[in-house]
Amino acid sequence: MLNAAQERAVAHLSGPCLVIAGAGSGKTRVITHKIARLLRAGLEPEQIAAITFTNKAAAEMRERAAQLVDKRGVAGKLAISTFHALGVRMLRESGEALGLKPRFSILAADDVTGLLRDAGATTDNAQARRWQWTISLWKNAMLTPEAAARVAENDDERVAAKVYARYADMLQAYQAVDFDDLIWLPVTLLQQHAEVREHWQSKLRYLLVDEYQDTNAAQYDLLRLLVGDKGRFTAVGDDDQSIYGWRGATLDNLRRLETDWPTLEVIKLEQNYRSTNAILRAANAIIQSNPKLYPKSLWSEHGEGEAVEVRAAQNEDEEAQMVAARIQALRSGRNAELAHIAVLYRANHQSRPLEQALRRANIPYVVSGGQSFFDRAEIKDVCAYLRLLANPDDDPAFLRAVTTPRRGIGPQTLAALSSFAGQWKISLFEALSRDSMPAAVGARPSDHLREFGRLLHDIEWRARTAPAGELLREMLETIGFRAWLEEHSDNPREAEQRWKNVDDFCGWIERKAEEDKVGLTQIAQTVSLITQLQERGDQRDAVTLCTLHAAKGLEWPHVVLAGCEEGLLPFFTEDRPLTPAALEEERRLMYVGVTRARQTLVLSWCQKRKQGRGAAGRTPSRFIDEMQTGQPKVSNKDAAMARIAALRSRLGAAAEESAEAKP
């Protein structure tokens, strides 16, 4: 069943273990078998934690573990989750030590942008997003607002540090956390409270970390605090597949492992069970231009297979048509199932022309990742009600719910209510029930507000007994949500689609409530962490469209990698030049894409691609060249562009300085 290296990785239980797992070398199999081995060695299932990066990977891991060990629902007790879900669990159970109530809200990225606009007193969304980016990196590096202010190197960063401090206060007031907090608050918790640390160390006796190369500094700290000094963990990763540097992931974590744990056992998995040699050779030719942390050479017993194809198209529409034709050919020519075909790309917006072409050709598809179900406006509206129900301190949720649908409450009223709540240092929701509220906002608006408050109180009361799905549907009926969607859609078709989304969401809540035997309030607490609903059964036989990042860890017999062009893969723009480090990461991304394919692989690129209003001429990705020659391709243009960009940013900074000096 297991090869020699896999068996060694599974058998090593006595100390820390690092498994360097090449693409397709069976790392999920190693993790699941190791879980089985740990159970046999006497650990209770709830003492074993397996940590992944995506919900999808966690779900797959759960399923594979269940196949292997399931008797009496043992697999269901395993702590298999994403880093972030584990963080939520820790904070719900032990977060009070940090002043966080168990019913805290989890904010989505858009909510955070909105708060940062407020915190920085600006309407500039782009600026807010830049702050968001900076603050996120700070949190991932475990920097408090005070520490950030100390390390800030220029005025921009000093302003960002101030915004960060205000933002942190707002989160505290709203009893809300963002995604980064889900890692860094648990770290703080374990650092500052010895009894909590001991509690969790004895609760989770063995940790298995998947995609270890993508951990950032905060995640490493969390890992170390959880395993204590016993080193009861296995990290599985591949330095060639590290593609989250932009999120603070660092290969230092891979290097640190050997210094922090001298007894670390390092095991390499080099036999590939996935791809043909033609595909592996292409992958190796690309990745060999990168410096190596753990050199390895992948080999496969599968035959040579079909050659990797490169195809050029005129523009993205033609590329999409070509992809559709390719899929038809795979289907009719070799009876390929649609579920065995994937189209991968660098950026989410590339899915649009592809989707159009597939619809025209009547090819069913699912877009994985990208604009998630929960990003849709109508779903966020419903979630705002749920969040408010779970956590009445959640002012952002209050603001969204109270204005959706319109109920005669506008910005003026809300500004008055906010300043009233601010005076008393209470949440907006709590402000509703204060006797002096009507005097602050006026008689008529206060009636509307009170009515909204009664609605929520009523739902909250009934949530204790009524089934979640039923209650939710009833609430949507009461607020006239369907009618509101109809009014606010451009056409009946769109309204219908949006209502269907809401209806699917209600159905999902219903099932979830049944399965977990929980009420609406508890579901509301976890909703922000879920990124996608379970695929519906009727879409089983469908082509997968997804980004390269979302494709990591997955595989398909037939893969098309679209948009293999300079500027897109590797990605760069005029003001974001390609640094050597970025180029290496883009190359790893390409490597990840190529190694998703089992049997056939097509790389396509466009001679022209729409950019803003016009269309820009494009050249094929240097990775295509590297794949064919096995040599890194360095162009003078890169060096020149990097120089120009550096010059420009210097000039820009100088211009800003002189502009600031004038007034």
Place this chain on the structure above:
DNA sequence: TTTGCGGTCCTTTTT
């Protein structure tokens, strides 16, 4: 004061 409408800008990758 609230709400609806039309023009403008922007689009790397994710939990």
Place this chain on the structure above:
DNA sequence: GGACCGCAAA
């Protein structure tokens, strides 16, 4: 093609 801003009407 979507989110957001500014403007005009109820």
